[in-house]
Amino acid sequence: xxxxxxxxxxxxxxxxxxxxxxxxxxxxxxxxxxxxxxxxxxxxxxxxxxxxxxxxxxxxxxxxxxxxxxxxxxxxxxxxxxxxxxxxxxxxxxxxxxxxxxxxxxxxxxxxxxxxxxx
Amino acid sequence: xxxxxxxxxxxxxxxxxxxxxxxxxxxxxxxxxxxxxxxxxxxxxxxxxxxxxxxxxxxxxxxxxxxxxxxxxxxxxxxxxxxxxxxxxxxxxxxxxxxxxxxxxxxxxxxxxxxxxxxxxxxxxxxxxxxxxxxxxxxxxxxxxxxxxxxx
Numbered sequence: 001x002x003x004x005x006x007x008x009x010x011x012x013x014x015x016x017x018x019x020x021x022x023x024x025x026x027x028x029x030x031x032x033x034x035x036x037x038x039x040x041x042x043x044x045x046x047x048x049x050x051x052x053x054x055x056x057x058x059x060x061x062x063x064x065x066x067x068x069x070x071x072x073x074x075x076x077x078x079x080x081x082x083x084x085x086x087x088x089x090x091x092x093x094x095x096x097x098x099x100x101x102x103x104x105x106x107x108x109x110x111x112x113x114x115x116x117x118x119x
Numbered sequence: 120x121x122x123x124x125x126x127x128x129x130x131x132x133x134x135x136x137x138x139x140x141x142x143x144x145x146x147x148x149x150x151x152x153x154x155x156x157x158x159x160x161x162x163x164x165x166x167x168x169x170x171x172x173x174x175x176x177x178x179x180x181x182x183x184x185x186x187x188x189x190x191x192x193x194x195x196x197x198x199x200x201x202x203x204x205x206x207x208x209x210x211x212x213x214x215x216x217x218x219x220x221x222x223x224x225x226x227x228x229x230x231x232x233x234x235x236x237x238x239x240x241x242x243x244x245x246x247x248x249x250x251x252x253x254x255x256x257x258x259x260x261x262x263x264x265x266x267x268x269x270x271x
Contacts, residue, residue, distance in 0.1 A: 056141035
């Protein structure tokens with residue numbers, strides 16, 4: 001939306017790009033939300049920009065909190081950890097579940113069953 | 120969350136770029152992490168939209184506006200975004216205004232070459248239409264759409 005077009009007004013070509021994500025795609029997602037009728041242009045811009053800020057924030061927070069820091073890497077587990085431990089990212093816990101080994105899962109299932117029989 | 124074939128996902132190339140720019144140089148980001156962040160971003164849009172929409176509905180408005188989005192950010196506890204968002208919005212609005220003036224001027228110049236009497240009424244009509252378009256959903260200019268690098 002704020003992508004500059006060479007050949008247009010010099011003022012516009014000096015302005016730095018404000019957003020990179022395509023607003024059309026963001027609008028598609030927004031429209032899939034129930035009860036949303038129309039979205040004004042400024043609101044669409046802000047949502048797009050906010051999403052970019054969110055991506056940066058999630059990536060950086062996960063990197064700083066994660067165990068990949070020493071290895072200079074960012075992996076899925078760092079994200080899942082951040083979703084669980086950081087309040088503002090709690091809404092992501094459903095889509096970023098922590099992974100556990102099948103073996104461990106089966107073990108904890110067995111433990112639950114034992115507890116049931118004790119009771 | 121709905122999984123539709125018509126991509127409710129954001130373009131991978133752009134997401135990857137944003138991630139890279141946010142992290143220190145040389146950090147290796149796994150493919151899985153990138154995909155997860157992209158999905159998280161889509162969820163973020165949905166969450167923000169739903170939240171903003173609540174504010175609009177409370178105010179008995181059918182159109183989501185900038186204020187609703189900002190209020191949503193605060194509600195979601197992303198206050199840290201508020202200032203950069205406001206600043207960006209100012210630049211954006213100025214840019215939009217400038218573009219509108221430029222295109223109107225260009226149109227006026229062009230029309231001066233043709234019959235001037237017809238122009239007057241057509242100009243006013245078009246200005247009205249443009250006003251309406253600005254207030255309703257924005258029409259997408261083709262130049263805005265990012266070419267998606269097919270990675271999947």
